[in-house]
Amino acid sequence: MTDTLTAAPPDAATPAARRRVGTRAYRLTALVAALGALVLAGVLSVTFGAREIAYADLVAALGGAQDNISQAAVAQRVPRTFLAMLVGAALGLAGAVMQGVTRNPLADPGILGVTSGSSLAVVVGIAFFGLSTSGGYIWVAILGAAVAAAVVYAIGSMGRGGATPLKLALAGAAMSAAFSSLVSAILLPRIQVMDSFRFWQIGGVGGATPEKITVALPFLLGGTLLSFLVARGLNSLALGDDLAAGLGERVALTRALAAVGAVTLCGAATAVAGPIGFVGLVVPHACRLVVGTDHRWLLPLSMLVGAVLLTLADVVGRVVARPAEVDVGIITALIGAPVFIIIVRRMRARAL
Amino acid sequence: MSTAYATRPSPSPLRAGRRRRVASRRRAAALLGVLVLTLFALSLMVGQTFYGPGEVWRVVLGQDVPGASFTVGTLRLPRAVLGLVAGASLGIAGVTFQTMLRNPLASPDIIGISAGASAAAVVGIVVLRVDEALVSGMAIVAALVTALVIYLLAYRDGVLGTRLILIGIGIAAMLDSVVAYVIVRAAAWDLQVAMRWLTGSLNGATWGIVLPLVVAAAVLMPALLAQSRQLDLLQHGDDTASALGVRVERTRLTVIVAAVALIAFATAAAGPIAFVAFLAGPIAARVVGAGGSLMIPAALTGALLVLAADLAGQHLFGTRYPVGVITGVLGAPYLVYLLIRTNRAGGSL
Numbered sequence: 001m002t003d004t005l006t007a008a009p010p011d012a013a014t015p016a017a018r019r020r021v022g023t024r025a026y027r028l029t030a031l032v033a034a035l036g037a038l039v040l041a042g043v044l045s046v047t048f049g050a051r052e053i054a055y056a057d058l059v060a061a062l063g064g065a066q067d068n069i070s071q072a073a074v075a076q077r078v079p080r081t082f083l084a085m086l087v088g089a090a091l092g093l094a095g096a097v098m099q100g101v102t103r104n105p106l107a108d109p110g111i112l113g114v115t116s117g118s119s120l121a122v123v124v125g126i127a128f129f130g131l132s133t134s135g136g137y138i139w140v141a142i143l144g145a146a147v148a149a150a151v152v153y154a155i156g157s158m159g160r161g162g163a164t165p166l167k168l169a170l171a172g173a174a175m176s177a178a179f180s181s182l183v184s185a186i187l188l189p190r191i192q193v194m195d196s197f198r199f200w201q202i203g204g205v206g207g208a209t210p211e212k213i214t215v216a217l218p219f220l221l222g223g224t225l226l227s228f229l230v231a232r233g234l235n236s237l238a239l240g241d242d243l244a245a246g247l248g249e250r251v252a253l254t255r256a257l258a259a260v261g262a263v264t265l266c267g268a269a270t271a272v273a274g275p276i277g278f279v280g281l282v283v284p285h286a287c288r289l290v291v292g293t294d295h296r297w298l299l300p301l302s303m304l305v306g307a308v309l310l311t312l313a314d315v316v317g318r319v320v321a322r323p324a325e326v327d328v329g330i331i332t333a334l335i336g337a338p339v340f341i342i343i344v345r346r347m348r349a350r351a352l
Numbered sequence: 353m354s355t356a357y358a359t360r361p362s363p364s365p366l367r368a369g370r371r372r373r374v375a376s377r378r379r380a381a382a383l384l385g386v387l388v389l390t391l392f393a394l395s396l397m398v399g400q401t402f403y404g405p406g407e408v409w410r411v412v413l414g415q416d417v418p419g420a421s422f423t424v425g426t427l428r429l430p431r432a433v434l435g436l437v438a439g440a441s442l443g444i445a446g447v448t449f450q451t452m453l454r455n456p457l458a459s460p461d462i463i464g465i466s467a468g469a470s471a472a473a474v475v476g477i478v479v480l481r482v483d484e485a486l487v488s489g490m491a492i493v494a495a496l497v498t499a500l501v502i503y504l505l506a507y508r509d510g511v512l513g514t515r516l517i518l519i520g521i522g523i524a525a526m527l528d529s530v531v532a533y534v535i536v537r538a539a540a541w542d543l544q545v546a547m548r549w550l551t552g553s554l555n556g557a558t559w560g561i562v563l564p565l566v567v568a569a570a571v572l573m574p575a576l577l578a579q580s581r582q583l584d585l586l587q588h589g590d591d592t593a594s595a596l597g598v599r600v601e602r603t604r605l606t607v608i609v610a611a612v613a614l615i616a617f618a619t620a621a622a623g624p625i626a627f628v629a630f631l632a633g634p635i636a637a638r639v640v641g642a643g644g645s646l647m648i649p650a651a652l653t654g655a656l657l658v659l660a661a662d663l664a665g666q667h668l669f670g671t672r673y674p675v676g677v678i679t680g681v682l683g684a685p686y687l688v689y690l691l692i693r694t695n696r697a698g699g700s701l
């Protein structure tokens with residue numbers, strides 16, 4: 001709770017400020033450690049996969065050789081690893097921003113139905129409007145994410161008490177169910193292959209290509225920039241709208257910018273990786289334990305940890321069911337749902 | 353209404369009013385029953401080839417009718433029976449949970465009990481390759497365990513309805529990903545078979561699949577109906593109910609076990625047909641009106657929903673949609689409507 005006070009100008013003379021300097025070093029260490037973990041996860045992701053690969057082939061492939069199947073497999077793992085990192089970072093950051101904007105510990109792009117909304121939008125675009133380019137996917141996915149977020153928030157905040165966690169989570173679950181039923185209804189007559197069907201129901205990073213990454217990158221960067229811009233504003237919002245306004249925060253503007261940032265991140269991530277849930281829920285909660293509630297630290301750390309989590313989850317998915325691969329969306333749900341339950345259990349009855 | 357007052361002067365207007373309400377509830381329930389029978393007959397008659405009621409009736413009686421005997425007797429009859437019984441089981445079990453927990457959202461398909469049965473069934477069929485009877489058994493055990501786990505996790509100085517629902521949503525998400533995981537491993541499957549476990553479907557119904565469900569429903573539904581009065585009294589709170597002579601703990605345990613088992617049998621046979629358990633109760637309440645047990649109307653409504661959705665999914669569109677896709681598309685807007693209405697009323701969810 002005291003962390004919210006860091007929004008005030010620093011005063012180096014007080015003991016509290018000295019403690020904060022200590023915290024600052026601690027937080028920097030956390031960031032560096034997360035960066036190290038990310039590098040490690042990247043190495044693991046290139047090394048391990050559905051196929052076991054000799055060290056020599058690995059090195060040769062990273063040098064650009066593609067002489068045998070092993071080396072080709074490694075060459076495929078490289079874009080896949082980058083995509084997992086980007087999508088994980090986007091979802092972790094989007095989750096942290098959403099939790100800040102809605103002041104709701106259960107906010108997550110997956111739980112609130114935002115990712116399945118953008119999934120539905122892309123599927124509709126492909127089926128009825130001849131959408132076929134990756135660039136087009138992204139715009140449509142962001143539009144879908146924005147509509148879904150607005151609808152869920154509108155439904156969840158009706159009535160007394162505003163948007164309580166229960167109402168938001170229920171509205172999100174209902175809309176998710178509706179969206180994925182519609183996705184099934186649209187896809188079933190058009191494809192008979194489980195693989196391409198699965199992609200829009202359960203997200204995965206298996207289909208990564210350098211092209212997908214380059215298309216998504218500008219959107220992810222834009223969303224990230226917007227989110228970082230409002231980090232300080234989110235700290236004020238945590239105090240409540242009235243107090244934030246009293247502190248000179250333009251509440252509506254901050255909310256709107258943060259929402260646009262989060263929706264852009266989710267939409268772009270879903271367009272290239274399908275709907276992936278629970279990363280945005282778990283990561284900010286874990287990061288808050290380390291760096292506290294200051295969004296200026298929470299957002300970058302959530303980004304890094306999100307990237308680490310999704311990359312590792314993808315490695316697990318590739319190794320656990322050899323020779324088949326398990327989509328990363330399944331792994332994140334298995335990891336994330338217990339965390340969701342723990343958070344619910346710790347919430348006070350009144351807060352529900 | 354006014355003619356009833358005029359022609360039948362009653363000594364007690366109160367009693368007359370009650371009699372009228374009971375009669376109108378009976379009429380509404382009978383109407384539901386007629387609708388279910390009509391849809392059942394339609395499911396037997398309509399298909400790639402149309403068979404008239406006469407031919408269908410002869411097949412049902414066991415006579416040999418060229419062509420119709422196979423199409424109706426072997427293909428359509430198990431499918432229609434599965435739709436009828438699975439729908440009724442989901443409906444009655446759903447309304448039981450909603451009544452007991454006093455919350456329309458606390459239906460077994462939303463709080464993850466169906467997901468538990470579905471996960472066990474798909475593991476039994478795909479991974480362990482056991483036969484139908486054992487699959488039903490595994491589904492029941494898994495559903496009961498899921499219900500127990502949700503209850504224990506939601507317990508903290510008493511079970512709070514909202515916490516139970518949220519924890520159920522989390523458990524459902526986890527179990528759904530188990531189903532997805534198993535289906536991914538069985539990659540050689542075609543989409544239609546996989547859909548049965550993702551959204552529920554009546555495709556590929558055989559007597560071997562249908563029979564365990566029919567037997568279970570014949571035992572468990574009467575057991576639930578026998579408790580319906582006690583269950584209604586429980587709604588007034590445990591103390592009031594026990595003062596009125598209800599053995600609270602025993603009633604609750606019987607009701608939970610019977611309802612969970614019905615869900616499990618239905619799910620083992622037809623997959624987790626989306627939203628039927630959730631929708632049947634509220635719709636039945638709309639149709640027959642309040643003031644009495646909703647079990648029979650909800651069972652009829654459940655059967656009606658599944659039969660109608662299956663007929664629509666099979667014949668109304670260019671493609672054959674599994675029943676769960678249709679109920680999912682229809683059910684989700686209703687859930688949203690329910691949320692909006694409850695939120696507007698300022699009620700506590």
